[in-house]
Amino acid sequence: xxxxxxxxxxxxxxxxxxxxxxxxxxxxxxxxxxxxxxxxxxxxxxxxxxxxxxxxxxxxxxxxxxxxxxxxxxxxxxxxxxxxxxxxxxxxxxxxxxxxxxxxxxxxxxxxxxxxxxxxxxxxxxxxxxxxxxxxxxxxxxxxxxxxxxxxxxxxxxxxxxxxxxxxxxxxxxxxxxxxxxxxxxxxxxxxxxxxxxxxxxxxxxxxxxxxxxxxxxxxxxxxxxxxxxxxxxxxxxxxxxxxxxxxxxxxxxxxxxxxxxxxxxxxxxxxxxxxxxxxxxxxxxxxxxxxxxxxxxxxxxxxxxxxxxxxxxxxxxxxxxxxxxxxxxxxxxxxxxxxxxxxxxxxxxxxxxxxxxxxxxxxxxxxxxxxxxxxxxxxxxxxxxxxxxxxxxxxxxxxxxxxxxxxxxxxxxxxxxxxxxxxxxxxxxxxxxxxxxxxxxxxxxxxxxxxxxxxxxxxxxxxxxxxxxxxxxxxxxxxxxxxxxxxxxxxxxxxxxxxxxxxxxxxxxxxxxxxxxxxxxxxxxxxxxxxxxxxxxxxxxxxxxxxxxxxxxxxxxxxxxxxxxxxxxxxxxxxxxxxxxxxxxxxxxxxxxxxxxxxxxx
Numbered sequence: 001x002x003x004x005x006x007x008x009x010x011x012x013x014x015x016x017x018x019x020x021x022x023x024x025x026x027x028x029x030x031x032x033x034x035x036x037x038x039x040x041x042x043x044x045x046x047x048x049x050x051x052x053x054x055x056x057x058x059x060x061x062x063x064x065x066x067x068x069x070x071x072x073x074x075x076x077x078x079x080x081x082x083x084x085x086x087x088x089x090x091x092x093x094x095x096x097x098x099x100x101x102x103x104x105x106x107x108x109x110x111x112x113x114x115x116x117x118x119x120x121x122x123x124x125x126x127x128x129x130x131x132x133x134x135x136x137x138x139x140x141x142x143x144x145x146x147x148x149x150x151x152x153x154x155x156x157x158x159x160x161x162x163x164x165x166x167x168x169x170x171x172x173x174x175x176x177x178x179x180x181x182x183x184x185x186x187x188x189x190x191x192x193x194x195x196x197x198x199x200x201x202x203x204x205x206x207x208x209x210x211x212x213x214x215x216x217x218x219x220x221x222x223x224x225x226x227x228x229x230x231x232x233x234x235x236x237x238x239x240x241x242x243x244x245x246x247x248x249x250x251x252x253x254x255x256x257x258x259x260x261x262x263x264x265x266x267x268x269x270x271x272x273x274x275x276x277x278x279x280x281x282x283x284x285x286x287x288x289x290x291x292x293x294x295x296x297x298x299x300x301x302x303x304x305x306x307x308x309x310x311x312x313x314x315x316x317x318x319x320x321x322x323x324x325x326x327x328x329x330x331x332x333x334x335x336x337x338x339x340x341x342x343x344x345x346x347x348x349x350x351x352x353x354x355x356x357x358x359x360x361x362x363x364x365x366x367x368x369x370x371x372x373x374x375x376x377x378x379x380x381x382x383x384x385x386x387x388x389x390x391x392x393x394x395x396x397x398x399x400x401x402x403x404x405x406x407x408x409x410x411x412x413x414x415x416x417x418x419x420x421x422x423x424x425x426x427x428x429x430x431x432x433x434x435x436x437x438x439x440x441x442x443x444x445x446x447x448x449x450x451x452x453x454x455x456x457x458x459x460x461x462x463x464x465x466x467x468x469x470x471x472x473x474x475x476x477x478x479x480x481x482x483x484x485x486x487x488x489x490x491x492x493x494x495x496x497x498x499x500x501x502x503x504x505x506x507x508x509x510x511x512x513x514x515x516x517x518x519x520x521x522x523x524x525x526x527x528x529x530x531x532x533x534x535x536x537x538x539x540x541x542x543x544x545x546x547x548x549x550x551x552x553x554x555x556x557x558x559x560x561x562x563x564x565x566x567x568x569x570x571x572x573x574x575x576x577x578x579x580x581x582x583x584x585x586x587x588x589x590x591x592x593x594x595x596x597x598x599x600x601x602x603x
Contacts, residue, residue, distance in 0.1 A: 099160025119280030127249030
């Protein structure tokens with residue numbers, strides 16, 4: 001003990017003489033110093049002052065030179081007082097384990113600057129671990145499971161390597177560390193005191209930081225092989241005995257009270273500091289804190305309070321507050337929904353009763369609408385009859401007038417001409433009858449029979465009929481593909497072609513080089529009959545008006561032609577498509593369903 005005290009005195013005297021510092025020789029809370037002429041350095045005394053002197057002697061001197069002419073005030077803390085001092089802004093710089101530094105920075109702010117390593121721990125990301133020690137003669141303690149029911153001593157339950165890392169390792173092995181030991185004593189003394197307690201048989205087991213045993217044996221303060229390590233792990237780049245996975249080494253951190261320029265001077269001074277001759281300690285930068293942060297998050301010890309009921313209430317107070325607010329919101333929302341549902345239910349019942357009344361009124365309104373639709377249909381059908389019967393009636397009148405002229409001139413028609421005229425009169429009369437039947441079927445919504453016929457024959461028969469009655473006076477050209485079979489109502493197709501050809505002729509009135517082009521072809525899906533004219537250009541308004549029932553672009557038109565043609569085409573499963581020709585005129589494409597070759601005979 002005298003040897004240790006003499007080394008402490010020598011260190012304190014040397015540092016005081018070189019840097020005009022005060023290094024406390026006992027671990028106690030130092031009163032915060034607020035003078036701006038000082039830089040306050042906090043050192044966590046986990047290993048005992050003797051080991052701390054050897055580790056950080058060169059560091060303290062380098063920092064003192066970097067902050068000169070300001071005075072460096074060194075303050076020694078245990079883990080408990082260190083966190084309390086951090087919350088009270090008791091220091092500007094701190095040297096502590098990586099885990100304790102992370103907790104401190106998380107709770108009171110600051111920045112990690114550098115990481116200390118030495119000859120035993122060359123990797124700054126893997127330079128610290130926990131060690132489980134017991135006496136070498138304890139044959140009953142060889143594994144983690146053997147720790148059950150044993151007595152344990154730790155320096156602090158807030159120590160990282162000396163408590164949290166070991167508890168995390170035990171928990172990772174599937175053992176609940178909270179129920180493993182018979183007693184856990186937090187001595188609030190340096191870890192060298194824990195070694196003495198184990199050797200003196202005061203406790204069965206103790207947790208210490210890695211490399212402390214090797215350091216004590218090297219300085220002859222611990223008999224060789226007096227202790228053994230439980231759950232010892234091996235690592236080629238870590239030369240100290242350890243019981244847990246490896247974490248970053250000790251951290252130099254700065255609080256916000258330290259200016260950036262001063263922090264920079266300190267960092268530059270420590271990075272230029274050569275490894276000391278005793279421990280080989282020097283400062284570098286660690287880059288991997290993932291495992292350490294995962295451990296702290298998993299054990300939920302960022303605030304490091306005892307896990308009592310009061311701790312839980314204080315630690316989770318924000319969650320309790322949020323949960324209470326959410327619960328109140330949920331209850332209020334439930335009440336609101338219940339009231340709303342009840343009100344909506346009453347409104348719905350009322351709506352149901354109203355809907356029943358509306359349904360009665362709707363049925364009456366629907367009946368009136370149907371009556372109006374019938375009246376409207378009658379008007380349209382009347383126009384259709386007047387529009388379509390003109391063709392056959394005109395043919396009948398022409399033949400009858402021809403016969404009457406011959407008879408009035410005492411010229412008896414020949415049997416051949418009389419027979420032909422009567423046959424045409426009969427045909428056109430039958431055609432007029434078919435039109436009337438067709439119009440009646442529209443009113444009754446009856447489906448007419450569809451037949452298979454040749455598109456070429458149908459076009460030629462319509463043209464011949466118009467020629468006979470003197471209604472075909474425009475020049476026309478034909479592009480007809482043979483054997484294009486259509487399955488549709490022949491009368492419907494007659495009426496469609498008559499309307500489209502007649503409209504094309506009327507559009508060509510007064511147009512030089514007027515011509516109608518009729519194309520018959522078969523596409524993959526349709527049998528097409530196309531009627532084009534080279535009439536005048538149509539405006540967008542005129543083109544839109546073409547398909548409106550009751551509106552016409554001609555002064556004396558009824559506005560039924562294209563609408564009727566469209567209706568008849570669609571009633572046969574086809575499509576009537578209208579398009580403007582860029583140079584002038586209109587293209588009417590009649591798409592009708594094609595007939596298969598094996599359909600019944602042509603009509």
